[in-house]
Amino acid sequence: MSTANAAVHAAHPGHLDTSTGLDSRKMAFWTFIGSECLLFGSLIATYLANKGKSTVGPYPHEMVVDGKHVEGILNIPLTSFSTFILLMSSVAMVLALNYTQRGIRSKATLWLFLTAFGGSIFLGCQVYEFTHFWHEGLTLQTNLFGSTFYLLTGFHGAHVTVGVIYLLTLTTLSARGRIGPEKALNVEIAGLYWHFVDVIWIVIFPLVYLIK
Amino acid sequence: MASTATVAAPHPAAVPATETGIWSWITTVDHKRIGILYGVTSIFFFLVGGLEALLIRTQLIRPENKFLSADVFNQMFTMHALTMIFLALMPLTAAFFNYMVPLQIGARDVAFPRLNALSYWIYLFGGIYLLASSILKIAPNVGWYAYAPLTERPYNPGPNVDFYVLGLQIVGLSSIIASLNFIITIINLRAPGMRLMRMPLFTWMVLITNVLIVTALAVFTIAVTQLMFDRMFGTAFFDPARGSDPLIWQHIFWMFGHPEVYILIIPIFGIISEIIPTFSRKPLFGYNVMVFASILIGWLGWGVWSHHMFTVGLGPIADSFFALSTMLIAIPTGIKIFNWIGTMWGGAIRFTTAMLFAISFIAMFTVGGISGVMHSAAPADLQQNDTYFIVAHIHYVFFGGTVLGLFAGTYYWFPKVTGRLMSEKLGWAHFALTMVGMNLAFFPMHFLGLFGMPRRVFTYEYGLGFEGMNLLSTLGAYLIGVGTIVFVVNLVLSARRGALAGPNPWGAATLEWSIPSPPPVYNFREIPVVRSRMPLWEGDPARDGGIPHGRVEEETEQVTIAGTKIGEIHDPEEGENKMSTHDHGIHLPPPSYWPIVTAFGILLVFGALIFRNAEGALYNLWYLSLMGVGIVVVGIYSWAFEPGH
Numbered sequence: 001m002s003t004a005n006a007a008v009h010a011a012h013p014g015h016l017d018t019s020t021g022l023d024s025r026k027m028a029f030w031t032f033i034g035s036e037c038l039l040f041g042s043l044i045a046t047y048l049a050n051k052g053k054s055t056v057g058p059y060p061h062e063m064v065v066d067g068k069h070v071e072g073i074l075n076i077p078l079t080s081f082s083t084f085i086l087l088m089s090s091v092a093m094v095l096a097l098n099y100t101q102r103g104i105r106s107k108a109t110l111w112l113f114l115t116a117f118g119g120s121i122f123l124g125c126q127v128y129e130f131t132h133f134w135h136e137g138l139t140l141q142t143n144l145f146g147s148t149f150y151l152l153t154g155f156h157g158a159h160v161t162v163g164v165i166y167l168l169t170l171t172t173l174s175a176r177g178r179i180g181p182e183k184a185l186n187v188e189i190a191g192l193y194w195h196f197v198d199v200i201w202i203v204i205f206p207l208v209y210l211i212k
Numbered sequence: 213m214a215s216t217a218t219v220a221a222p223h224p225a226a227v228p229a230t231e232t233g234i235w236s237w238i239t240t241v242d243h244k245r246i247g248i249l250y251g252v253t254s255i256f257f258f259l260v261g262g263l264e265a266l267l268i269r270t271q272l273i274r275p276e277n278k279f280l281s282a283d284v285f286n287q288m289f290t291m292h293a294l295t296m297i298f299l300a301l302m303p304l305t306a307a308f309f310n311y312m313v314p315l316q317i318g319a320r321d322v323a324f325p326r327l328n329a330l331s332y333w334i335y336l337f338g339g340i341y342l343l344a345s346s347i348l349k350i351a352p353n354v355g356w357y358a359y360a361p362l363t364e365r366p367y368n369p370g371p372n373v374d375f376y377v378l379g380l381q382i383v384g385l386s387s388i389i390a391s392l393n394f395i396i397t398i399i400n401l402r403a404p405g406m407r408l409m410r411m412p413l414f415t416w417m418v419l420i421t422n423v424l425i426v427t428a429l430a431v432f433t434i435a436v437t438q439l440m441f442d443r444m445f446g447t448a449f450f451d452p453a454r455g456s457d458p459l460i461w462q463h464i465f466w467m468f469g470h471p472e473v474y475i476l477i478i479p480i481f482g483i484i485s486e487i488i489p490t491f492s493r494k495p496l497f498g499y500n501v502m503v504f505a506s507i508l509i510g511w512l513g514w515g516v517w518s519h520h521m522f523t524v525g526l527g528p529i530a531d532s533f534f535a536l537s538t539m540l541i542a543i544p545t546g547i548k549i550f551n552w553i554g555t556m557w558g559g560a561i562r563f564t565t566a567m568l569f570a571i572s573f574i575a576m577f578t579v580g581g582i583s584g585v586m587h588s589a590a591p592a593d594l595q596q597n598d599t600y601f602i603v604a605h606i607h608y609v610f611f612g613g614t615v616l617g618l619f620a621g622t623y624y625w626f627p628k629v630t631g632r633l634m635s636e637k638l639g640w641a642h643f644a645l646t647m648v649g650m651n652l653a654f655f656p657m658h659f660l661g662l663f664g665m666p667r668r669v670f671t672y673e674y675g676l677g678f679e680g681m682n683l684l685s686t687l688g689a690y691l692i693g694v695g696t697i698v699f700v701v702n703l704v705l706s707a708r709r710g711a712l713a714g715p716n717p718w719g720a721a722t723l724e725w726s727i728p729s730p731p732p733v734y735n736f737r738e739i740p741v742v743r744s745r746m747p748l749w750e751g752d753p754a755r756d757g758g759i760p761h762g763r764v765e766e767e768t769e770q771v772t773i774a775g776t777k778i779g780e781i782h783d784p785e786e787g788e789n790k791m792s793t794h795d796h797g798i799h800l801p802p803p804s805y806w807p808i809v810t811a812f813g814i815l816l817v818f819g820a821l822i823f824r825n826a827e828g829a830l831y832n833l834w835y836l837s838l839m840g841v842g843i844v845v846v847g848i849y850s851w852a853f854e855p856g857h
Contacts, residue, residue, distance in 0.1 A: 018400040024323040028396045031426060035388060038430035042464060046438065046449065053455040140447045144455050147447035151438065169849075 029189050033196045036159075040200050043155055044207060047148040054143035058136055061212045073136055074209055075129065082125035083205050086160075089118025090198045093191045100174070103181040109174040112187070115194065116167035119160050126157045149208065156204060159197045166190055231803075239803035241325035242733060246332050247311030248629065253336055254303035255700070260343065261295035262696055264288050269653070269689040272682050275674045285670035286353035287372070291346050293356035294376070297476065298383045299339045301614050305479040306335075306387075308621055309394050309418050311629060315724035315731060316412045318403025318740045323396040325801045326851065331390035333811030338382030341819055345375035352376035355668065357469065358439070360450035360461035365443045371822055377440040378818045384429045384436070385814065391422035391429075398422075403723070405742035409503070412722040412745070413496060416503050417482030420510045421475050428471035435464040444824050459524055466517035474513040476610065477577075478506055480617030481548060484570050487624050488552050490720040491567040492559025495746060498551040505544035512541050522593045531590040538588035545581055549574060564718070565639030569620035572647055576612025580605055583658070598668075601661025607654040611692075619646070619699065626703075627717045631729040632710030638702040645695030652688025656681035721746035734798040802856040810847030816840025 018024060057065070061072035096111035130150070138146045170190055173179050179186060237245060268288050271280040280288065314322055322328050345351040353372045354363050363373045398419045402411070411419075438449040439461070448454035450461050481502075489496045496502065518526060518534040552574050561567065583605040587593045596602060619642070626634045660681045665672060672678050716725035723740060724731075726748055744750055820836030 019402040019406075020400055022400065024396050024400045027400060028324065028392050031392050031395050035392070035426040035430045038427045039434055042431045042434035046434070046460070046464070049460055050449075050456060053457075055455045140441070140445050144448045147441070147449055151441060151447070151449075 023185055026185065026189055026192070029192050033192065036196065036200075040152075040155070040203075043148075043152045044203065047152050047208065050144045050148050054145040056143050058133070058138045058142070058145075060145055060149070060208070073133060073138060075132070076209055078125060078129065079205065079209050082122045083201065085118050085125075086122040086198055086201055089115045089122070090195055092118060093194045097184065097187045097191050100179060100187045101181050101184040105174060105177060105180075108179070108187070109171055112167055112171040112174055116164045116171060119164040119167065119194075123157060123160055123164065126153065126160075130154075152204065152208070156197070156200060159200075163190075163194050163197050166193065236803065238808055239329075239805045241321075241329050241801050241804055241807075243310050243314050243322045243325065243328060244629075244731060244733075244735075246328050247307050247309075249332055250303050250307035250310055250335075251629075253332075253339065254300050254307060255703075257295055257299035257339055257343075258301075258304065259696070259700070260346075261292055261300050262693060264292040264295060264346075266689055266693055268292060269686040271670060272672075273686040274683065275672050275676075275679055277671055280670065282670040283353060284349065286668070287346065287349065287351040289668055290352045290355055290376075291342070294342060294352065294380070296610070297356065297472070298380065299335075299342065301476055301610070301618070302387060303335055303339075304618050305421070305476070305614075306331075306390055308414075308479065308483065308618075308625065309390075309422075312625060312724055313394060313397060313415055313418055314401070315628075315727070315735060316415045316722050317398060317401060317406055318723050318736060318742065319397065319401040320735050320739075320798065321801070322393050323401055324393050326804050326807050326854075327389055327393050329804070329807035330811055331386045331393070333808045334382060334386035334389070334814055337811055337815040337819075338379055338386060341382060341815065342375060342379035345372070345379070350375065352379075357462075357465055359465075360439055360442070361452055361456075361458055363439060363443075364450060365446075373439075374443060374822050374824075377436045377443065378821055381433060381436050381440070382815060382818050384433050387425050388429050388433075391425040394418055394422045395426070403736075403740050403742050409500065410742055410745050412482075413485035413499065413502055414479075414482035414722075417478045417485070417506055420506050421478045424471045424475050424478070424510050424513065428468045428475065431464060432468035432472075435461065435468065438464075440821070444821055459521070462521055462524065463517070466520045467514075469520065470517045471510075471513045473609070474510055476614045477617075478510065480573070480614050480621075481506060483617050483621040483624070484552060484573055486720070486722065487566050487570040487620055488555050490624075490718050491562045491564060491570075492556045493562075493719070494555055494559040495721070495749070496551070497554035497557075498547075499745065501547055502551055505547045508544045509541060512537060512544075516541065519588055519590075519593070522590045523597045535588050535590045539585060542581065542585050542588075549578055549581075564623070565634070565636055565643055566620045566623035566718075568640075568643050569616050569623065572643075573613065573616040573620060576608055576616060576650070580608025580612050583608065596661060598666055599661035600657040600665045600667060603667055604654050604657035604661060607650075607657070611650055611654065616646070619643075622703075624718070625724075626706065627710075627713030628724055628729045628731070630707050630710070631713055632706055632708075633713050633717060634706040634710060635702050638698055638705070642695050642698040642702060645691050645698060649688045649691030649693075649695055653685050653692060654688070656684045656688075660685070716748065721749040723747055733800060804851075804854060806847050806851045806854060810844055810851065813840045813843030813847055816843065 020027070057070060058073040059065075059070060060074050063070055063072070092111045092115040096108055096115055099105075099108035099111060133146075138149075140146055140150050167190060170179065170187060174187075237249065240246060240249075267280060268285065271277050271285055271288075273279075310322070310328065314320065342351075350371050352358065352375055354368060354376070358373060358376050361367065363376075398411070398415055408416075438447070441447040442449050442451065448456060450456055450458070452458045485496055485502060515537045516534055518530060519538045522531055522534070556571075583601070587596060587602070587605060623634050623639055626632075660678060663677055663681075665676070665678050665682075672682075713729045715728050717729075718725070723742070726740065727736060740747065817837050817840035820833050820840060823833040823836070
């Protein structure tokens with residue numbers, strides 16, 4: 001390990017002075033993401049443990065209750081659309097980082113903004129979904145599905161919200177020329193967070209929406 | 213308050229004199245000061261937790277006692293556990309992490325100094341918040357495990373459990389933030405040449421503990437969040453009437469709860485592994501095995517949670533699995549015990565107070581470990597569950613393990629922190645009182661448990677045969693109390709009038725002893741280059757000192773180019789050349805008040821929810837939470853754009 005690092009240092013003078021050669025902030029973010037995995041893991045586990053145990057409707061998927069056919073409440077086409085937008089925003093994030101590293105400020109700013117914009121569309125869909133469900137009679141208190149669904153997706157939505165604010169801050173900074181290539185790490189770390197939020201959604205979407 | 217203190221390395225005199233005054237402590241980002249703050253605060257909470265224990269024991273001194281009401285008794289045993297676990301022992305280990313880890317790895321500070329301050333202030337506010345509930349006699353009264361559905365609003369309408377869910381969320385956040393910081397510090401800020409397998413064992417144990425904290429406390433955060441939503445917003449997570457499984461809280465809680473006990477004991481393994489080699493004048497026996505055994509303990513700790521739930525009826529397959537996995541943990545733990553004994557074997561042992569505590573730790577912890585293995589047998593546990601036998605077990609591992617280890621660590625590192633030695637005479641008195649006291653207090657509990665006395669009952673009747681043992685136990689608790697007073701007196705007197713220590717009073721081997729006591733603000737004038745596990749026992753002096761097996765490794769590999777300083781926390785945005793070999797300067801981050809502001813915001817976010825009383829919207833001060841969110845946002849932005857960091 002140390003030999004390898006010595007080689008890294010020799011090859012890249014001006015490399016960061018850390019034991020691993022990695023920036024501490026980046027490593028802290030990875031560790032933070034590790035902790036977040038357990039947070040979301042617990043929420044997902046609780047969702048799964050309570051899946052199908054709701055005593056009253058509305059239910060997530062169509063099912064037969066007392067011989068009657070009950071429609072599921074989840075709107076899969078809409079959420080597929082918002083999922084697609086969220087995943088595409090990760091592509092925008094990659095481009096934003098690329099342009100930041102290459103010092104092309106205008107494009108970096110544009111793609112940062114588009115990433116945040118994609119996140120906002122996702123959030124808009126979620127707000128619409130939540131209001132719609134609320135009108136359909138599904139609240140936090142209604143049943144186990146309501147509790148576990150709102151907490152899990154709401155917790156994820158809160159993460160997306162933080163991410164959008166984070167990205168808009170970076171967009172502003174980038175537009176003012178305060179994120180040059182030498183500060184690309186700031187964008188990279190935001191990217192780590194953003195991709196993580198996406199990856200978690202890739203787990204949540206099939207578990208909650210697609211699997212009956 | 214200079215914005216950035218950058219001075220040439222070889223001229224420590226140029227570093228601005230240590231600032232004094234309350235403001236300098238509030239805004240400090242120095243890991244040593246934060247360590248001291250952690251230490252003082254957690255010793256305060258240790259005394260509070262001890263007082264709670266004495267109240268409990270006083271109530272139980274004789275049958276049908278009316279010293280405490282049943283409700284206050286419930287609050288006391290709950291708060292005793294919460295105070296000791298979350299406000300005294302975990303933070304006291306964090307005090308050692310803070311102060312010692314950067315010194316042991318040859319760094320000038322932790323990776324994120326302001327984050328370090330933030331975790332302290334969150335802990336302090338959370339601690340005061342929980343303590344306030346005790347003083348107002350509306351403290352959590354449901355045991356530290358707060359089993360839902362019994363803790364749901366209909367069964368516990370008062371604010372008691374609200375303090376539990378909100379207070380522990382605040383304190384848990386502090387632990388997670390602190391742990392992220394320590395993990396990165398240990399992985400990334402080691403001095404040149406300090407490979408992972410050259411780290412002092414204490415630093416290794418801190419790393420393992422903190423990995424457990426960031427994972428286990430995340431699980432706990434979700435558990436208390438769900439309970440909070442149930443109580444505050446009427447969700448159905450733990451409501452069997454709406455279809456929930458009544459056991460689900462227990463599973464989540466113990467999924468956190470069992471790693472938590474390792475979070476409390478693994479740092480102590482590290483402390484003991486520093487003290488025993490030092491006072492035996494021998495390198496630690498089986499260093500590598502110690503490291504791997506601890507990793508194994510941390511790993512297995514995730515697979516044993518249901519041994520807390522043998523009596524709920526999970527069935528023979530689950531019970532067998534968890535019985536076996538629990539028994540497995542005895543193997544790595546046993547390895548450690550034998551390694552410590554092996555270290556002392558043939559060594560030139562000096563019986564200082566620190567060493568006495570360390571040796572008695574081995575004995576007492578083994579007693580606790582043996583009763584632990586007894587619980588792991590599910591059929592036996594069915595008899596022992598919820599009796600005083602369990603109380604005896606946890607006190608032998610927590611008091612005989614964690615507390616004795618922390619005492620040992622305090623005697624050992626006190627001279628490094630204050631520059632003065634603790635009194636050995638008072639230390640001996642403290643040791644004797646503590647040892648007699650703890651065995652008198654906790655050993656009879658084994659018998660009480662086997663006689664059938666249940667835990668958490670506020671009194672017992674005459675003629676059940678519990679009188680004698682309870683009396684002994686209470687007297688033992690008083691002795692521990694006297695011993696602790698001696699300890700505090702020793703701390704205060706020695707800090708002022710103790711004998712001067714010098715840099716290395718014990719002749720220890722690790723890097724923290726290579727610098728003056730107390731260490732200068734910048735820790736190391738020059739960042740050391742490490743060539744072995746025991747840098748101060750290298751070469752001829754070691755051989756002359758007659759240290760057996762004091763062999764120095766031959767390798768000269770270094771993490772960075774020799775002689776360069778890697779301890780500074782460089783902001784890559786400052787555009788300095790990191791690898792400049794000439795004049796690096798000591799970069800000390802300027803003080804900052806944003807950590808305490810942000811911590812206050814976090815207190816408001818959670819703390820204000822206590823006013824969300826189910827009955828009266830009159831007391832619903834939700835806007836305080838929003839204000840808290842606002843303060844946190846302002847804090848984070850000011851933090852991110854603060855100059856000089």
